[in-house]
Amino acid sequence: MKLISELFDLSPEMIYNGDHYVYPGGFTALWLPDGRSYQFRYNVYGQLARVVLPTGGAVEYDWANPNLGLGWGTRNRVTEKRVYNSDSVLVNKTVFSVVQGPPNEVVAVEHFDAVGTRLTKSNHYFHGAPDNGLGSIVSWEVGREFKTETFDADGTTLLRKREMDWVQRPIGSCSPCSFSNNPFVVETREFLVDGNLVSKTSSVSPVDGSWAYDTFNNPMDVWTYEYGTGAAGPLVKHTQMSYINHTDPFAGKHLLGLPSTTSVYAVGSSGQETLASSSQVIYDEYLSYPILTYATVTGWQEPGTPRGNPTTVLQWLNTNGSWVETHAQFDQLGNSRKSWDPLGRMSQTVYADAFTDLTNRNTFAFPTQTISPIPDPGGSYGHSSTTPLVTSSVFDFHSGLTKSTTDPNGQTTQLEYNDPLNRLKKVISPNGAWAEYVYSDIIGNLYVKTRAVFDEARILESYTFFDGLGQSVRTVKLDGEGTWITADTEYDSLGRVWRASNPYHAAGLYGPVNPPGIWSTTEYDAMSRPIKSTTPDGSERITTYFSNTVTAQDPAGKTRKTVTDALGRLTQVIEIPGGLNLVTDYKYDILDNLRVVEQGGQRRYFMYDSLSRLVRSRNLEQDANANITVYDPVSDNDDWSNAIEYYANGNILSKTDARGIRTEYNYDDLNRIYKRHYVATITPPAGTYTATPDDEYFYDGKGFVTPPDFSLGKITRVYSTHSETRYTEFDQMGRLLSSEQETDGRVYPTSYSYNLSGALVSQTYPSGKVVTNFFDNVGDLWSVAGRTPTTPYKSYASGFDYDFISTGAQNKMQLGNGRWESTIFNKRLQTVQVALGTMQDATNLLKLNYNYGTSNNNTNLQSQTITVPTLGQDPGFTAVQTYSYDELNRLLTASESSDGGSG
Structure with missing residues (x-):
């Protein structure tokens, strides 16, 4: 292999900067409009060796010849890639190594963290190898990946495997001959190696073995197979497609592969196919939907026809055999101008x-x-x-x-x-109202600052900070008292969230990471699946994977196993596997609609039409309605509790419940309900039935002599013979300012006011009472007060404090009677104490303590201690309420002991 200086006359010569080579006059930087740049550095052979990102991170590449003894061909390739968070802080490295040479080549890809621990490994199998001689004809399959293996982090335990079969259409009877550069995958097999399960999707006909591709390599048939042991399981789905291919270079502009029809069939156990859904697309119907033209268009040339504009889409509806149609009309530029x-x-x-x-x-x-x-x-x-x-x-x-x-x-x-x-x-x-964004692009100090007006006197301020790879690592929010509510996020070497802090208070923007040390952490396996989540109190949620099952164990040791099929659908849940083994099974149709849920012999049924709209349901808690009987072969059920009918556009036309009451709906042309009507489809017993009056809904200012301002798009009136609600005033933002309800001839008005940010400032009730909310400098509620038309403001609650809980949860306030209520939270932000006292943080009137356990904290309340002090002549007491749960986390026992007694 020759140096670039031996191949080309470099004037001036390549310059060595002490680390990498740069080429004067070559492509060494890509400058952004703000003055930052991507910097490119090369090795002595002119191969890209380092890219410095504008955010401060960097990526390096090592190149080498694998030296497999294949002759004198030039075969330099990337052998290692390193990612840096800053100029020199290593995040991860990826090693590419050839573990097997010709006739086929296998490349191992291994990801390591900064200290060299392997995180993932995969093997990639390719047909052939790069050519080593001159004048030879390279086979069409060379360089096509035909197998991928995924290993556990140990690098030897195989977890998953994917195999792909490539073919190329032959020319006539010459089997070695083929059209050049025209390969396609006819079958993909997925192996869950740990469970010896195999599934596949294939375009090979199960009848005659032919390839279901048209002459332009568009797949015409795809057959999907379920999991099987050691080999693909039964065929369950057949998708059939057709295309429009305009091949005339003058008339058709080479519009190839326009989808025309798509049909999905469910395949039964004996191979019989049942149509589940079908759709059609029709193009360029310019007699019905002529092209809309403009007098003059800058820089446009007539492309001719056809253009490939989808003017009609039809969807088959199995309930009546009709087709649901939508239409579109385009302008001469290809913009969709009208749709129906x-x-x-x-x-x-x-x-x-x-x-x-x-x-x-x-x-x-x-x-x-x-x-x-x-x-x-x-x-x-x-x-x-x-x-x-x-x-x-x-x-x-x-x-x-x-x-x-x-x-x-x-x-x-x-x-x-x-x-x-x-x-x-x-x-x-x-x-x-306004919000503004300030961007800092200084390496090491990357952030987006947001300033948003809250009201006429206050502005809210927050920051989001980023690392050298552009990952969000810190969010801060000014709390209005000179400190910042801060939350930190850290990532592992593959860019996955590793741990996130609870919010905490910091004196400034640039303090140390999470001084309280309270983290929620997540660990992953080699396939980036979460395997352990640890909460700030040390409780652990463990997840294990085997084949197509996932087993989750909560901090209390309760387990649940889930099973999925080859189409990715949840098919079974086993609660307490190895113990109670309570099984819930789920059955779907081929369109992925849930059809049957069975638990302990009890079944719930659901039926859908070919547009995946729910049309029937049967719940155990409801009787069957004999008037809506229809047989569903998928769920094997014909008794239903509820029936739903639809308009062609998907709006619900009617619902019939188990009692035989049908609710009918009417809509305006914006799909808003304007009338709801109730009909009894059966004759109820005398004296037991009172007809529910119709409901009517008005929009856009209708229902008033003079429409309210800013009411277009708003509901403005709801009417029934029993009562009426009118929405009488809106502000510029579309928020409701006043409304009135009329019942039995009496009108009850209510009004509302807001600040610039949209927070509710006050509400005036029909009695004339006004309740007003007051906010602190960070926009949190600080106090609530009210007045009547004849009395001054009276505090209902004030002194809301959020100092020690940065998530926005309120932890203390003074009630209108002068008493103080306080709340204490644990590291997981669960309430562990609620108290009432005569001063801040006091517990001298009432104290409630809550215990969730320690390492077994799965959010179930274990016990509650109620402490009531002696007040005057009223003796105090302490009561402890204790709870236990079964293996499904259902309440099993509840007991109380009070000052030595129990109950």
Whole structure:
């Protein structure tokens, strides 16, 4: 192998910087608009040796010739990759080694942590090997991976294996000859080696062994097989596909592989196939949906037809044999401009230019307006708007970024991107509320700072810090008292979350990592599956894997085993395996809908249509309704408690319950319910039945003589003969400001007020009482007070304190009667004490202690101690309530002892 300087005239010469080579005039850096860069360094052969990331991390590559005695061919390849969190702090390394040479090649890939402990290993098998001579014809299969093996971290215990069969379409009768560069995989087999289970997906016909690919290598049939022992199990699913291939270079523009039909069949034990679902796509129906054109389009040329625009999608509905249709109409640029749902309701997207500089460039490149279906065409429903709801957007021409959006009520949200990398810098809401983002790109001090207005006087501030690989490692939030609520995250060598701290208070942004030392940790196996989770109190949740089963053990030693099938579906849960062995089985249809749940001989049944919509259900707690009987061959059931019917677009038309009561629904053209009607399908006994009145719903300001401002898209009235609720006022953000309920001729008004961030500030009740919330400097609730029209404010609760619980949980407050309530939490943030006293943190009126156990803490309450002190003539007492649980964590016993007694 020659040096690059021996092959090319380098003027000036390659420069050695003491570590790597750089090439003056070569590709050594990729500069970002903010002045940062990716730096590239090379070895003496001109191969990439190091990449320095703009975040401060780095990746290094070692190259070598495996020296397998294969002649004089040049075969340098990457043999090791190292990842650094900063310039020199190693995170992991990956070693690539050739463990077997021609005729086939096997490459081992091993991941190690920073101290050299192996984390994962996999072997990759390739057909052939890189060519070693000149003039030879390389076989089409060379370099195709045909087997992958995944090992445990010990590097020798094989866990998983995948095999792939490659083929190439032959030319005529010449079996060694084939079309060049035209290979495809006809079968993939998955091996769960530890349990000797095998499944496969295949495009090889189980009938005649032919390959089910068209001439353009589109798969036409895929057969899916369940797990079997030592070999693939039974065939369970057959997916059949067809395509449209326009091959005429002038008429078709080489549009190849347009999906046309897809049908899914369930395959029975005897091989019989039952159609489960089917869909069709029709393209370029320009007689029915002509192309929408513009007078002038900048930089566009007529591509001709066909274009591959999907104008009709049909889905087969098995309940009546019909097809559910949706349609779309496109403009000359390929934008979907109009779409129709299965009920013919049209939505529109407009692409007319709307740029911040007000210049119309005729690009038609951005969706500047969306127009909903008319909610109530012609006013026939009387419950919704008779004009569409329109949302619009304005874009920056040069960056393509959205600069503002305007909602159907005409309220505009503005977005600012004054940043070299076009990152979002500020969002301004219609009511003047705002949030801004500050980015620090200094290596070693990478963060995003967020400042958001809370109210007219306060701004909330938080940070998210990142390491040299761009991973989030710390979040901090200003608590308003000069300290920061901080949480730290650490990652293992493969970038998986290793441990996360409880939130804690810190004096500044850059303090040491998690001084309290309270962590929740997660450990993983070689397949990146969690195997142990440890909570801050030392409780451990252990997970083990074997074949297609997962066994989880909680901190109290209670175990549960789950089993999945080859399609990834949960098929069985075994509670207390090896003990009670309580089994719950789950059965699915081939569309992955849950059909039967069986536990201890008790069954629950579910039936779906071919669109995967629930149409029947049977629950043990309900009687069967003889009027909705239909046989379902998948669940082998014909007794049902509930039935559901649908409109073509998927909205529920009616529900019939076990009593025979059918609830019917009507919708406006935005799919909002405007009427709910109840019908008894059976005659109830005399004197036992009172008809439930209909409910009616009004939207978009309907139901009022004068619609409220900002009410488009909002529910504004709910009416029945018994009562009526009216939503009478909204603010610019669409939040409810006032409402009134009318019952028995009497009106009960309620009003609400909010601060800029949307927090509820006050609520006025029908009695005239006003309850007001007061907040601290970090936006947490500090006190609640109320007044009536004739009395001043009175405190209901105040002094809310969050100092020692940084998750936002409140740990003390003063009640309106002057008493103090306090709460203490353990390391897992579980409540361990609630007390009442005459001063802060006092327990002289009442104390409740909760015990969850120690290392066996699976969140079950073990005991509760109630301490009531002697108050005046009332004697105090201490009572201990103790609880025990069975192996399924169900409450088994509860007992109480009080001052020596028990019960």
